[in-house]
Amino acid sequence: IGDNNLFMAFVHIAHDCVVGDHVTMANLASLCGHVVVEDRAALGGMAGIHQHVVIGTMGFVAGCSKVVKDALPYMIVDGNPARCPGLNIVGxxxxxxxxxxxxxxxxxxxxxxxxxxxxxxxxxxxxxxxxxxxxxxxxxxxxxxxxxxxxx
Missing domain, CATH: 1.20.1180.10 (Udp N-acetylglucosamine O-acyltransferase, C-terminal domain)
Incomplete structure (x- = not known):
């Protein structure tokens, strides 16, 4: 677990995960085992990340998303199943x-x-x-x- 992260209520980080610096995880966001979250990524509330997935630098996972493939750096991922609608311009x-x-x-x-x-x-x-x-x-x-x- 890196530095300067914000983990809100009831966040779950399973075994063997790596979380970078300046990561935000909103309420009930969950990482299964062996997930990697790169620096400055943000996960919305109730986002679920499948085992062995990588969330890229400055990536944004929208709330209630189910992510089963790697989420590209600098992009937004949203939905169930998750899709990439575009760049994380705000981030x-x-x-x-x-x-x-x-x-x-x-x-x-x-x-x-x-x-x-x-x-x-x-x-x-x-x-x-x-x-x-x-x-x-x-x-x-x-x-x-x-x-x-x-x-x-």
Missing amino acids: LTRNGVSESSRRALKDAYRVLCRSSLNIAQAIEKVEEEVENCSEVAHLVEFVRASQRGITK
Whole structure:
């Protein structure tokens, strides 16, 4: 468990979880075993995270969501089953991510989550066509490392 986190009432963090810094977990949010929550992520009330899932940096999981695949960094995940409707613009802005990086992340999101390409093709297209910044590089590495698949 990292530093400067906010865990509200009745949060559950199971065995072998890793929680980064500046993470917010609202009431009744639950992590099953072996979950990783990267820095500055936020989980809404009653969000349920399946075992071995990774929640990416500055990701936002909406309340009552059921997440069974990895949640991309810098994105919003919502619903049951969980879907990724777009960027976590509020979180990115609050954390000082530049406008050019936000635009690049939006372009990467469109390729990864809204195109008909498979993951390998999408990663290749992002690397070739999307402006390179540290956030996009982290997003690409996150997708490459995913063991459960990504929430699209």
